[in-house]
Amino acid sequence: MPTIPIRSSTGTYNVVCSRGAITLLAALIARVGDSTGTFFLSSPRVWKLWGKKVSAGFRGRRNLGVILFDDRETSKRLATVEEIARKLIRAGADRRSILIAVGGGVVGDVAGFVAATYLRGVRIVHVPTTLVAQVDSSIGGKTGVDLPEGKNLMGAFYPPQLVVADPDVLNTLPHQQFRSGLYEVLKYAVIADRELFEFLERAMPAILRRDPKALSRVIERCMRIKARVVSKDEREGGLRQILNFGHTLGHALESSTGYRRFLHGEAIGWGMIEATLLGVAMNRIREREAGRVIQLILSVGPLPRLSGIRARELPRIIAGDKKSRGGKVKWVLPRRIGSAEWGREVPWAVAERAFDELPSLVASITTGTTR
Secondary structure (H helix, E strand, O other): OOEEEEEOOEEEEEEEEEOOOHHHHHHHHHHOOOOOEEEEEEEHHHHHHHHHHHHHHHOOOOEEEEEOOOOOOOOOHHHHHHHHHHHHOOOOOOEEEEEEEEEHHHHHHHHHHHHHHHHOOEEEEEEEEEEOHHHHHHHOOOEEEEEEEEEEEEEEEEOOEEEEOHOOOOOHHHHHHHHHHHHHHHHHHHHHHHHHHHHHHHHHHHHHOOHHHHHHHHHHHHHHHHHHHHOOOOOOHHHHHHHHHHHHHHHHHHHHOOOOOOOOHHHHHHHHHHHHHHHHHHHOHHHHHHHHHHHHHHHHOOOOOOOOOHHHHHHHHOOOOOOEEEOOOEEEEEEEEEEEEEEEEEOOHHHHHHHHHHHHHHHHHHOOOOO
C-alpha cells in the first residue's frame, strides 16, 4: 500500500493512497493512538454514499458520532464552524477525541479549521472523496473558511494525523466534479513534472474515462509532488507559493460570482490560462510551450463562460486575496513545462489585456481557428 510521509511542524504524518483503503480505515487510525471519542464530519450526500463503508470498522466503539453539514462553498463560513463545534460539545468531545473528515475540499477545510480551534486543537484524519481533495487540499495542513470579502481569509495551518485516499471513491463523483479536480492535476504537471505533463497529453481520454491504472498513477504522482513541496515549506513562506499557479485569478472568479458559477477547479483552469498568457507577455515562457499548456487545459472539457466579469474589476477583486502582499499581487508564472516561478509582479494593464483576450483565445483554439 503506497504510503507517502510528510514532514510538518508537529511531526511526520502519512498519506496512504490505495484502492480499497477506506475498508482499512479503522485499523489505520488505530495507529494514530488511543482516543476518548471518534467523530465523523461529512456532508449528507457523501455520507449516504460512503458512510456505511467508512464507519464499518468502528462499530461498537464508545463515544462514536456523526456530524453532517452542507458541503457547498457557500456554507464554508464561520457560522458552520460554530455549529459543528457546539455539536461536538454536546456530544462530549474532549481533547483526546479524534475527528475524521470524510468529503471533498469544503468538508476538509471546514473540519480542519474546527480541529485547529476546538479546545485549542484536537486530532484530525482526512478521508478525501473528490479528486481535488485527494491530490491537493487534504495534504499540507491548510484549513480555512471564506469571508464575504474573499476565499479562505480565515484559517490556520494545522497538519492532520493521517490522510487516507482511496481512488475507488471517485467512481461516484459526478463528471463535472471529476473534471474540476483534473485542473489541479494539470497544475502539478505544469509547475513541477514534465513527464507527468506528457503522460497527461497522451492519456487524457483514458483519465476522463476514469481508467483505474491511469488515475492511480496521476493521483500518487501529484501527492508526491505536494508532499515534497509542503515538507520543505509548510507555511507558504517561499516554495509552497508555487502551488498557487492559477489561483490568483481563480479565487477572484469564484468570489466575484458568489461561488455559484464556477467549481473550484474550473476557476483554476481559467486562472492557469491567464497566468500562462502572462508568462508569454512577460517573456517567461515560449509561445509554443504556452500553447501546449493551454491545449492540455482545454482538453479536460469546456469551461464556464466569463461573461459579465470585466477586466477593469480585476485589481479590486484580486488585491483582496490572501496571497497579496502590501496590496501588491504576486503571480505564479510558468517558465517552461515542468517549471514555474512565484512572486512575480505583473502590470495591471498587462493582466487586464490578457483577461480580455481569454474568451476569444479559447474559442479560437476549441474551433481550430487562429486569431
